[in-house]
Amino acid sequence: MTWRPWRQAFLAAGTAVVGFDPSTRTWVTDAARSQGMDDLPPLKGRVVTDPASRGEAADDFGHLVHRTPGAVLEPGDVSDIMLMMKYCRTHGVQVAARGQGHATFGQGQVAGGLIVDMSPLNAVEVRGDTAVVEAGALWSGLAQATLARGLTPPVFTDYLELSVGGTLAVGGIGGQTHHHGAQVDGVVELEVVTGDAALRRCSARLRPDLFRAVLAGRGQCGIIAKATVRLLPAPAKVRHYLLSYPSVAALTADQRRVVDDGRFAYVEGELGLPTDSAGWTHQLEAVAFFDGPTPPDDATLLGGLSDEPGKRQINDMSYFEFLNRLATGVAYLKSTGEWYRPHPWWNMFLPASRTDAFVEAAIKDLTETEVGASGVVLLYPFPRARLQLPLLRLPDEETVFLFTLLRTASAGAESPQAMVEANRSLYLRARAVGGYQYPVGSIPTTPEEWRTHYGPAWAAFKTARERFDPDAILTPGQGIFPPDP
Ligand SMILES: Cc1cc2nc3c(=O)[nH]c(=O)nc-3n(C[C@H](O)[C@H](O)[C@H](O)COP(=O)(O)OP(=O)(O)OC[C@H]3O[C@@H](n4cnc5c(N)ncnc54)[C@H](O)[C@@H]3O)c2cc1C
Missing domain, CATH: 3.40.462.10 (FAD-linked oxidases, C-terminal domain)
Structure with a gap:
């Protein structure tokens, strides 16, 4: 594993963690080692508390929500995630995985808890017509590894620099979805570290309850460590x-x-x-x-x-x-600074029969100040039957449209807060016509609304959550399961 030089500097200054102090609920570092507190399990990677690591994990692509974790795990391998999950469970510390941090509303953040930086776990192995990929790998890396063998995953997101675990946690929709479903529909098997600190394999046949609760399951039952994904012959x-x-x-x-x-x-x-x-x-x-x-x-x-x-x-x-x-456009947006501005995104699925009227009304008076100078409005359909996983919730019609307002709070545009408020009211209007949220955006949503969102899938989701994350420590930033009063 390679360590970023600036992290080494902090580690040299003594911010490597040796334990968690339950009385103060803080992580204990080398520099502040106190007797009996150095009880962290032996790890192949390490846990750090330096301000740069925690600051990075307290932010995401949205730049709207900031929750600072107590520490960040840089795992050497999957056993580190298991050991730290067990440790956090013992101490009542919340945990969330971080892929590339391209969520837009704090979905992967956890105040005071432990963030698992998945990026060191990025190996890809092509086996026949499948790829076994560690969840921290990027879709760009997976594409390159499989294309070298003349093969390709069937569905890609528009932007390739997202982690495999991050998109499988939400669904993964793209222009190929009308043929092949979402990215989650192309998964054959998973290895998951569940909230009870066990490493479990699961598939449609082996522990299907876990499989169906993890794919598009927003990190509520486990951290995806590895996925086996189906491949197709790649075109030239x-x-x-x-x-x-x-x-x-x-x-x-x-x-x-x-x-x-x-x-x-x-x-x-x-x-x-x-x-x-x-x-x-x-x-x-x-x-x-x-x-x-x-x-x-x-x-x-x-x-x-x-x-x-x-x-x-x-x-x-x-x-x-x-x-x-998108690579050239993204490089340009980075060079202008636009890429680093707040991104209050709105993403919803609409029933085809209501799409035209809804979209016409939504964009009728929409101006650049409301979506930003680099804002993007996408609209495309796919047949609902291609998507098979229960937690990727969709309108109840044969054809469904993805409609997105990818807003950027550019200079001179409306404030990020005004955009979030606009997202909320448009969400309520979309719900009223049978729309469902694609949960990657910045729409304030209550636990009660999530429960309604999951509808018939809720009971199995809740059962899986209680079974696989019995202490409710996983991924609180999604706001689905409220803490016990
Ligand atoms: C520029 C851009 C383009 C996008 N294009 C598309 C698109 O075309 N289609 C589409 O479907 N989506 C798209 N998205 C949305 C994107 O798929 C999601 O936001 C995705 O979750 C981001 O992946 P990430 O690696 O950054 O995850 P993060 O933001 O790091 O994490 C997102 C959530 O997943 C959880 N998570 C991360 N890794 C794991 C894991 N290994 N196991 C369990 N849970 C995990 C986190 O805890 C968090 O709750 C786009 C986003 C951006 C910013």
């Missing part, structure tokens, strides 16, 4: 289409058409904010895979579609260039 190239439409209804009609007939490998869509010279834009983004020199036949693929003539953009690129398409 893609042909990428951007098609323009005059209205939301025209866009969604063609999106539904191509999703129903499955002609493209990938389908998403984006609504572009009005400018001084033009109103909202509505674009369908689609991709067809190909190998060899002959590209897909445009006439066949675009047949019967009613996009605006003369506005088609068609480009060929390698499969990895396509997967990694």
